[in-house]
């Protein structure tokens with residue numbers, strides 16, 4: 277993973293307020309995310325730790341050509357980043373957290389070229405979560421569990437074994453068992469780290485509604501009514 281450019285430019289937008297906009301272009305190469313797709317377009321990614329620590333209220337994310345791709349509230353990313361730190365400690369596993377361009381609400385976990393664990397949230401997922409830190413904690417717990425339980429390896433094997441057929445959306449998904457294990461462990465870690473495990477239910481309810489509305493919606497962690505039911509009963513048991 278290579279850091280391409282790095283710059284902070286604080287500009288005072290309005291002299292009557294302390295509101296500041298910063299341009300930040302910390303673009304990372306996340307090409308390894310889709311190793312099976314030969315001509316995949318390289319997704320743009322920015323490290324959440326960098327954005328969260330920017331000394332401004334809003335950070336503009338720019339592409340290589342310096343075009344503004346999105347504006348992010350540092351307050352939201354700071355909340356998410358602190359949940360990440362707390363859950364990593366409970367889970368005893370480390371990962372770097374990224375925001376990745378993409379309107380579809382999705383999150384993923386993967387291992388980088390240099391064996392670094394990576395978790396990504398798309399713009400769509402950040403919009404879906406908003407300031408619901410318990411929801412963020414649920415997603416982070418879930419993704420860290422995929423890494424801790426080495427589900428990537430199982431997924432790769434399944435893809436290799438699929439007799440070199442085209443890499444389909446279906447084969448890019450984790451198995452249902454993997455999802456269930458990660459939901460379980462993720463909820464426990466979120467709770468241990470001091471977050472409400474019901475946050476995970478809230479996210480999945482929203483994702484489920486979107487998947488019903490949009491034909492062809494395919495996150496890498498599909499929400500289904502079965503999954504929601506299991507997750508809800510788990511949270512009920514944990515909350516007792």
Ligand SMILES: [Zn+2]
Pocket residue numbers: 418422450454455458496497
């Ligand atoms: Zn998953």
